[in-house]
Amino acid sequence: MREDDLQDMRQLPLFEGVGASYVDSLLRNAFVQRFPAHVELVHEGDPADFLYVIVQGQVEIYAGYRDRETTISVLGPGNSFIIAAVLLDRVYLKSARGLTPTRILMLPAAAVREGFAEDAHFARALAVDMALAYRGVVKELKNQKLRSSLERLANWLITEDARQGGSGQLEIPYDKKILASRLGMAPEVLSRSIAALLPYKVEIRGRHVTLHDREALLSLARPIATIDDPSC
Amino acid sequence: MREDDLQDMRQLPLFEGVGASYVDSLLRNAFVQRFPAHVELVHEGDPADFLYVIVQGQVEIYAGYRDRETTISVLGPGNSFIIAAVLLDRVYLKSARGLTPTRILMLPAAAVREGFAEDAHFARALAVDMALAYRGVVKELKNQKLRSSLERLANWLITEDARQGGSGQLEIPYDKKILASRLGMAPEVLSRSIAALLPYKVEIRGRHVTLHDREALLSLARPIATIDDPSC
DNA sequence: TTTTTCTGTTGATGCAAATCAAGGTCTGCA
DNA sequence: TGCAGACCTTGATTTGCATCAACAGAAAAA
Structure with missing residues (x-):
């Protein structure tokens, strides 16, 4: 791994509070890999050989059954995935693919499991990460x-607006069909749901969204902390 | 806590591999409580003051939104709940109530968090438990x-049969309306889905179920390891 | 015991969402 | 510049599921 890569990796949330020397010993066994967009990084059912941490780009976590497929989540820089499978030494439950070109830190699963046993701070960081994911x-x-469906969309808009600064102006960070899958509906239903939000003064042009009347939208969405508050 | 209670508690899976003296020091701050059926043990949104471990009885984990309610899971002896909230020192995301009279071990949250930092084996046991729950x-x-709905029911029957020994004879371990809520459908839909399984030679009388033709049911359910295999 | 309450079933109906189909728009690329 | 292939939208239709309602049987209470 190059020295300036190493610098970047040390800053990752997963290593927060972990001794620098221990982080470096972990990173010595790890490597950073670039992947083009749309490549499958992980396939559900495969043994968990690596813990993945996103350095750059967007990763879609998804799962399939018969001829169906659904998006579980979309992750960005700083997020790690499949900690649980690595810790338990079992197979991945979900697949992952890049939505954009990505740069990914790959930590060998065995090193992570050893790290959990050897370094209490790292163990804590892993557990916190897993608890949040849970x-x-x-x-x-x-x-x-x-x-x-409509309630899920309305609440997503409010939460996403807050995440992007709460200005009432937001960008949908990926294709609408991905958003539809994440929200658990067919793309057509998302289109219609967006149209149904017109009376609530929601304006969507391409990926840009403007919430002209947050109060009206809130009264429809009725968010609650135990579902919608990311800090809770 | 009484001495014979202590004996029982030491056997809990959560304490497996943890030094006996450390387990005892944890248990000194804990207590065992009996609750009558239908009493709410934990309410979503409340701060996580305790980690709960079921000693006896069945506990329904559920959540509400507006006037709706859904069952997340039904737990039995040996299972613990809300580890993540305790570890992160946040509010409970789910509520819990006993379906039967229960006996519950309650570990003060602060002691659990200290235990995580102080005893590596306990930390591992907690992390494994959390990873499995995740x-x-x-x-x-x-x-x-x-x-x-029908697929969920069919797969539930197969999984539950396996859990109860795989004889093709099983008991639904709680009311059908709880099962319906767990499976994410209205009670009426469960009734009709059961009727729809008649061609697959599924016989249900009260809570007793007989699977006369497992192959037929399997061909409908099409279980996959990454959803249905509890050991995966 | 009788009465009441709760659980589960069945029928009728309405609604939400999936599916099928077609056309329009944008993008990347030859 | 023009084409191919995506993404997205809109319309028509079907389907799955929820809801409302009525009732039977079982369990709990009087």
Whole structure:
């Protein structure tokens, strides 16, 4: 790994609070890989050989069944994926592919498991990461089981707006068909749901969204902390 | 805590591989509580004051939104719940109530967090438990997003049969309306789905189920390891 | 016991969302 | 510049599931 790559990697949230010398010993066994867009990085059912950390680009986490496919989440720089499979030494439950060209840090699974046993700070960082991921999925399961398509979209818009600064102006960060899959609906339904938000003063042109009346949208969406608050 | 209670607690999977003296020091701050059926043990949105471990009885984990409610899972003896909230010192994302009278071990959250930092074996046990729980929710999310009601029921029957010994004879371990909520459907839909399984030689009388033709049911359900295999 | 309440089934109906189909728009590329 | 192939939208139709309603049977309470 090149020296300036190393510099970048040390800053990753996963290594926060972990001793510098230990981070470096982990990184010595790791490598950074570039992948073109649309390449499958991980396939569900395969043994978990690596822990992946995104350095650059967007990664879609998805899963398939029969001829169907659904997006579980879309991750960006700083996010890691499949910690649980690595820790338990089992197969991946989800697949992953880059939506853009990506730069990915790959940590050999065995080194991560050893790290968990040897360095308490690293163990804590892994556990915190996993706990956050766990709560994320629980929220998503509640989102799916308790809400209609329109409610999911409305709440996504509000949450995403907040994440992008809360100005009422936001960009959908990926294709609409990916968003539809993430929200658990067919692309056609997303199109129609967007149209259905017109009375709530939501304007969508391409990927750019303007929320002209946040109060109206809020009264439809009715977000609650235990589903929608990312800091909760 | 009484001495024979202590004996029971030391056997819990959560303490497997953890030094006996450390387990005892944890248990000194803990207590075992009995609750009558239908009592709410934990309410979503409340701060996580305790880690709960089921000693006896069944506990329904559920969540609400507006006037709706859904069952996330039903847990039994040996299972713990809300590790992630305790570890992160955040609020519970789900509520819990006993379906039967229960006996619950309650570990103060602060002690658990200290334990994670102080005892590497306990930290590992917690992390493994959390990783398994995480993978369970991921599977459930896939189950919800990728399958129809009928497919979910068919796969549940197969998995539950395997869990109960694989004899083709099984008992539904709780009310059908709880099962319906767990499977993400209205009780009426469960009734009709059961009727729809008649051509597949599934016989249901009350809570007792007989699978007369597992092959036929398998061809409908089409289970896959990354959703249905509990050991994966 | 009788009465009441709860659980589960069945029928009728309405709605949400998937599917099928066609056309328009944008993008990358020859 | 023009074409091929995406992405997205809109319309028509079907399907899956929820809802409403009524009732039977079982369990709990009087």
